[in-house]
Amino acid sequence: MDLIVQKFGGTSLQGEQSRRHVLRHIVRERAAGRSLVVVVSAMGRRGEPYATDSLLELVRQNGNALPAREKDLLLSCGELISAATLCSLLTAEGIPSVALSGGQAGIVTDARFGAARIVRIQTEAIRQHLKEGRVAIVAGFQGSTDRGEITTLGRGGSDTSATALGAALGASIVDIYTDVDGILTADPRWVPSARQLPVVSYEEISNMANNGAKVIHPRAVEIAMKAGVPVRVRSTFSDGEGTLVTRSETIREKGVWTDRTVTGLAHVSGVTQLAVHNDNGPSELQLRVFRAMATHGISVDFINVMPTGVHYTVSGADTDDAVRLLRELDFEPTVRRGCAKVSLIGGGMNGEPGVMAGIVEALTTAGVNILQSADSNTTIWVLIAESDLAAALQTLHSAFGLHLA
Ligand code: ADP
Ligand code: ASP
Ligand code: MG
Numbered sequence: 001m002d003l004i005v006q007k008f009g010g011t012s013l014q015g016e017q018s019r020r021h022v023l024r025h026i027v028r029e030r031a032a033g034r035s036l037v038v039v040v041s042a043m044g045r046r047g048e049p050y051a052t053d054s055l056l057e058l059v060r061q062n063g064n065a066l067p068a069r070e071k072d073l074l075l076s077c078g079e080l081i082s083a084a085t086l087c088s089l090l091t092a093e094g095i096p097s098v099a100l101s102g103g104q105a106g107i108v109t110d111a112r113f114g115a116a117r118i119v120r121i122q123t124e125a126i127r128q129h130l131k132e133g134r135v136a137i138v139a140g141f142q143g144s145t146d147r148g149e150i151t152t153l154g155r156g157g158s159d160t161s162a163t164a165l166g167a168a169l170g171a172s173i174v175d176i177y178t179d180v181d182g183i184l185t186a187d188p189r190w191v192p193s194a195r196q197l198p199v200v201s202y203e204e205i206s207n208m209a210n211n212g213a214k215v216i217h218p219r220a221v222e223i224a225m226k227a228g229v230p231v232r233v234r235s236t237f238s239d240g241e242g243t244l245v246t247r248s249e250t251i252r253e254k255g256v257w258t259d260r261t262v263t264g265l266a267h268v269s270g271v272t273q274l275a276v277h278n279d280n281g282p283s284e285l286q287l288r289v290f291r292a293m294a295t296h297g298i299s300v301d302f303i304n305v306m307p308t309g310v311h312y313t314v315s316g317a318d319t320d321d322a323v324r325l326l327r328e329l330d331f332e333p334t335v336r337r338g339c340a341k342v343s344l345i346g347g348g349m350n351g352e353p354g355v356m357a358g359i360v361e362a363l364t365t366a367g368v369n370i371l372q373s374a375d376s377n378t379t380i381w382v383l384i385a386e387s388d389l390a391a392a393l394q395t396l397h398s399a400f401g402l403h404l405a
Contacts, residue, residue, distance in 0.1 A: 001035050002032075002035065003034065003035040003036075003169055003171050003172065004035070004036060004037075004171050004172055004175065005037045005038075005039060005169070005175070006036060006037070006038050006175045007039040007159060007161070007174065007175065008022050008039070008041065008086075008177045008236060009176075009177065009236075010041045010043060010044050010048075010051060010052075011044065011045060011179040012041075012179065012236035013042075013043045013085075013086070014043045014048055018236065018237075019089055021237050022086065022089075023089060023093065025236065026038060027093075030135070036130075036135045036136070037138060037165055038086065038136070038137045039138050039139075039161050039165065040079060040137060040138070040139060040140055040158070041079060041158040042055075042078025042081070042082055043082050043085070050078050050081045050082070051078065052141075052155070055074050055075055055077060056074075059071070059074065068113035071113065071114060072113045072114060072142075072150055072152045073150055075141075075142075075152045076101070076139070078141075079102075079139035079141050079142055079158065083099040083101075083139040090137075095135060096133055096135065097136070097137055098129050098134045098135075100129075100136060100138050101139050101144070101150075102138065102139055102140070102142035102144060102161065103142070103144025103148070103150065104125065105125065105136070105138040106122035106124065106125055107121055107142070107161065107165075108122065108144060108145070109143035109144065109151045109153070110151075111145045111147075111151065113149075113151055114151075114154065116143060116151035116152060116153055116154075117153075118143060118153070118160070118164050121164060121165065121168035123168050123169055126165075127169070140157065140158025140159075141153055141160075141161060142157075142161070153219075154217075154219075156214065157219075160220040160223065162176065162220065163221070163223045163229060163231060164220075164223050166231075167223055167226070167229050173229070173230050173231070174224060174229055175232045175234060176216060176220075176231060177235065178215065178235065178236065179235065179236065179237070180235060181235045181240050181242065182196045182198075182232075182233050182235070182240070182242035182243030183200055183205060183208070183216075183242075183243040183245070183264070184196055184264070185197060185263070185265065185403075186264060186393055186397055187213065187215075187393075190390055190393050191265070191397045193398070194397065194402070194403075195402065195404075196242075197263065197264065198241075198243060199243065199244045199246065200243060200244075200263065201245070201246065201248035201347065202224065202225035202247060202248075203225075203378070204248075204264070205221055207266075207378060207379060208263075208264055208266045208343075209221055209266075211266040211267070211379070211381075212266045212267050212268035212341070212343070213264070216231070216233060221245070225247075228247065230245065231246075232244050233245065260346055261346050261348045261349050261352050261355060261400065262344050262345065262346040262400040263345055263346040263347070265342060265344055265397060266342075267340055267341060267342045269340040269389060270315060270316040270338075270386070271301075271313045271314075271316065271339040271383070271386075272314050272315070272316055272318075272322075272337045272339060273302070273313050273335075273372065274311070274313070274319075274322060274335060275310070275311045275333060275336075276309050276310050276326060276331045276334075277308060277309040278307070285309060286310050288329055289312075289331070290303075292325045292326070292329060293325065298314055298318045299314070299315070299318075300312045301341070302372055302374060302381065302383055311372060313339065316337065319335065323335060336371070338385060338386045339386060340383070340388075341381055341382070341383055342381070342382050342383075342396065343379055343380070344359065344381075344400070346379075349379075350377040356373070356375065359373075359396065359399075362396055362399035363382070363392060363395065363396070366388075366391050368385075368388040368391055368392045368395070369384065369385065369388070371384060
């Protein structure tokens with residue numbers, strides 16, 4: 001029997017009205033004769049009672065004093081509440097279902113609390129439920145170690161639960177239901193003219209997700225890509241087909257591939273640029289700086305190494321630690337907080353002349369200063385002031401024609 005995974009995000013499960021939409025998608029797929037594994041996130045966003053951020057708030061009052069193991073125990077509750085609530089709705093509608101924690105669903109992880117990795121999925125229990133005609137509702141974002149400790153997979157991890165289950169069960173598709181119509185050319189909260197993409201390759205969305213597009217978790221894409229499971233990102237609140245994520249070869253074969261130069265934009269804000277100057281002639285500055293960052297677990301990005309010193313970025317949260325470490329090494333860095341990294345992504349930009357020139361022209365015309373830039377064959381990154389982010393995204397979006405159908 002055709003088996004599919006449906007994943008519903010936080011906003012899709014918040015409130016009775018939204019859950020009616022969830023029900024509609026479940027009923028439709030069951031009526032089409034499909035076996036269903038339904039992965040759920042915690043209900044709602046920050047401020048809603050059972051949202052992940054609200055659970056975190058409970059311990060913030062105590063200065064966040066909670067060991068990682070217990071923090072995962074707390075965070076796992078949000079998804080459990082969603083699973084049981086959805087089970088109640090399905091039961092009321094006469095649809096046989098079972099609610100399972102990640103561990104009960106057979107998701108076994110390592111013991112890295114807060115950022116656990118799935119090591120295997122034991123599918124027997126789920127398969128038995130499906131065989132007996134139940135919808136298997138699985139709490140996303142969590143698993144269990146071999147010793148039975150509850151773990152969570154990192155923020156946004158319900159997407160990963162969904163594609164990992166899809167891969168393990170040989171699902172024909174993983175449908176990621178959310179609050180937008182699909183994958184758009186940019187985050188619609190920043191670019192109102194962002195347009196839905198009918199199809200993207202695993203590589204393109206992986207690249208967008210790794211560069212900050214929060215519409216799907218990068219690890220979820222990685223798992224789906226490895227297993228070759230197609231993914232669809234679509235809206236809970238409509239019947240639109242959403243965006244299909246599949247292999248670029250499949251897209252080409254179907255003849256719908258348009259070799260677009262730029263597919264979409266992504267961004268990360270809250271970035272700090274650090275510049276360390278080498279005033280005293282040749283030294284091992286670069287080595288000392290990056291070794292200090294690595295030893296203290298500070299991840300660095302946008303690295304420019306020059307004979308005169310280095311430029312690089314760290315997250316806003318790591319800034320104070322990074323600056324302290326540099327001062328301990330007797331360097332006085334130039335610190336620019338409040339930056340944003342904008343990424344232009346597209347398989348078609350490889351070898352295409354004039355893309356960088358187009359970016360510089362668009363940003364200069366909009367009065368946006370480029371602080372740093374870098375490129376690979378599928379991505380160009382620019383670092384700008386965060387206060388310029390909306391202007392930069394909107395001007396680049398129209399300069400590369402992304403608003404056009
Ligand atoms: P969920 O709770 O369903 O997992 P998320 O908030 O994690 O939802 O992801 C959906 C959000 O991702 C959208 O509301 C949108 O603002 C944001 N987003 C960022 N980049 C994109 C993009 N390129 N396409 C679509 N949505 C995007
Ligand atoms: N509820 C978790 C989070 O907010 C996981 C998820 O929604 O994917 O990060
Ligand atoms: Mg999400």
